[in-house]
Amino acid sequence: MSELRWNPVLGEWVVTATHRQDRTYHPPADFCPLCPTRPGAPPTEVPAEDYEIVVFENKFPSFRRVPPEPSVEGDDLYEVQPSKGICEVVLYSANHKGSLAMSDVVDIARLIDVWADRYEELGSLDYVDYVLIFENKGDVIGVTLEHPHGQIYAFPFIPPRPARELENAERHWRSTRRCLFCDIIGRETRDGRRIVAQNEEFVAAVPFFARYPYEVHILPRRHAPSLLDLGDDERWGLAEILKAVLQKYDNLFGFPLPYIMVMHQAPTDGREYPHYHYHIEFYPPNRTKTKLKYLAGCESGAGTFINDTLPEETAATLRATPPCDL
Amino acid sequence: MNANGRCDVERDKQREARRRAKGRLVKERITKEDGRYLIYYTFERSAGDGDSTGSPGATSDTHTTAGGRGSVPGEEG
Numbered sequence: 001m002s003e004l005r006w007n008p009v010l011g012e013w014v015v016t017a018t019h020r021q022d023r024t025y026h027p028p029a030d031f032c033p034l035c036p037t038r039p040g041a042p043p044t045e046v047p048a049e050d051y052e053i054v055v056f057e058n059k060f061p062s063f064r065r066v067p068p069e070p071s072v073e074g075d076d077l078y079e080v081q082p083s084k085g086i087c088e089v090v091l092y093s094a095n096h097k098g099s100l101a102m103s104d105v106v107d108i109a110r111l112i113d114v115w116a117d118r119y120e121e122l123g124s125l126d127y128v129d130y131v132l133i134f135e136n137k138g139d140v141i142g143v144t145l146e147h148p149h150g151q152i153y154a155f156p157f158i159p160p161r162p163a164r165e166l167e168n169a170e171r172h173w174r175s176t177r178r179c180l181f182c183d184i185i186g187r188e189t190r191d192g193r194r195i196v197a198q199n200e201e202f203v204a205a206v207p208f209f210a211r212y213p214y215e216v217h218i219l220p221r222r223h224a225p226s227l228l229d230l231g232d233d234e235r236w237g238l239a240e241i242l243k244a245v246l247q248k249y250d251n252l253f254g255f256p257l258p259y260i261m262v263m264h265q266a267p268t269d270g271r272e273y274p275h276y277h278y279h280i281e282f283y284p285p286n287r288t289k290t291k292l293k294y295l296a297g298c299e300s301g302a303g304t305f306i307n308d309t310l311p312e313e314t315a316a317t318l319r320a321t322p323p324c325d326l
Numbered sequence: 327m328n329a330n331g332r333c334d335v336e337r338d339k340q341r342e343a344r345r346r347a348k349g350r351l352v353k354e355r356i357t358k359e360d361g362r363y364l365i366y367y368t369f370e371r372s373a374g375d376g377d378s379t380g381s382p383g384a385t386s387d388t389h390t391t392a393g394g395r396g397s398v399p400g401e402e403g
Contacts, residue, residue: 114367
């Protein structure tokens with residue numbers, strides 16, 4: 001069963017997807033469903049002996065191109081909609097033991113071209129209002145397959161967090177005629193205390209308002225609402241700074257750091273968003289080498305994060321963690 | 327010099343070489359037995375890099391239908 005249920009209290013959609021309870025959970029070590037299909041071996045998701053980058057529809061999607069009828073009827077109080085959309089899996093490499101951090105810059109640059117292609121193709125569908133590209137990494141995030149991969153959700157609505165960003169960015173734009181994110185980049189580069197890495201095209205910083213101790217946002221210096229607005233040099237610059245931030249993460253505590261990576265881009269609902277600014281956000285759950293940040297009472301119940309660290313201090317730590325030169 | 331004090335000319339030459347190495351994005355779309363689509367993304371290297379030809383930045387898109395494969399396992403999400 002899968003449907004959208006409207007929460008009239010918070011004014012947001014919840015997606016039910018009961019079939020996902022049966023999704024593959026930590027398969028045997030000798031069989032990965034995301035590896036290429038080897039001769040004589042059971043078939044995997046990819047019917048080929050090798051590949052560079054592969055994208056396919058998730059077998060256990062939260063949204064479907066042809067969604068099932070909702071399991072309950074909606075009414076004025078409890079609106080219900082079919083969960084129409086698309087969920088994709090993006091396989092970064094055929095190398096089971098690889099990761100984005102271990103990838104060459106050229107391979108990350110290729111992946112960025114694929115992300116851009118998916119954003120354009122999915123965003124062109126009339127029922128897709130928002131394309132969310134993301135990666136969950138690490139057991140503590142709930143990842144059940146270790147093969148390097150990310151996901152894409154093509155939403156039939158603009159989800160609440162990007163919607164709040166858009167609302168505040170538009171308000172700032174209307175009152176100042178400037179982009180909110182461009183102002184943040186200007187502040188951070190002048191201040192410098194929260195910068196983690198930078199090159200000619202991008203800036204990576206722990207946000208002034210970080211919710212997680214080692215949260216990092218990566219933003220293009222030039223105003224660009226989506227990946228499609230980035231030129232070749234900028235995409236290469238993004239590949240370089242992504243690799244640098246990911247290597248810093250893996251060197252921070254001496255193990256591959258779990259994280260959630262999300263890409264925020266302009267919605268694809270047919271409206272113009274000149275006030276929006278493309279960026280990537282990382283949320284690593286570790287607050288120390290051995291301790292995790294949990295979303296407990298204040299975070300889950302009130303929606304207010306308690307950060308146990310100072311962004312200026314965690315940024316300094318990440319800045320001093322190799323690689324230190326881009 | 328750039329923000330990190332490195333020579334722009336050297337950096338630009340390196341980037342140009344890497345851009346050539348990246349190649350031209352090519353898509354091949356298939357439909358799996360259960361109706362889901364799968365897209366192979368490959369990157370054709372330019373003639374100057376010793377591989378097949380293609381103009382950087384262009385995208386080609388072919389469509390085929392897969393067949394003869396058994397059931398496939400799922401993935402997390």
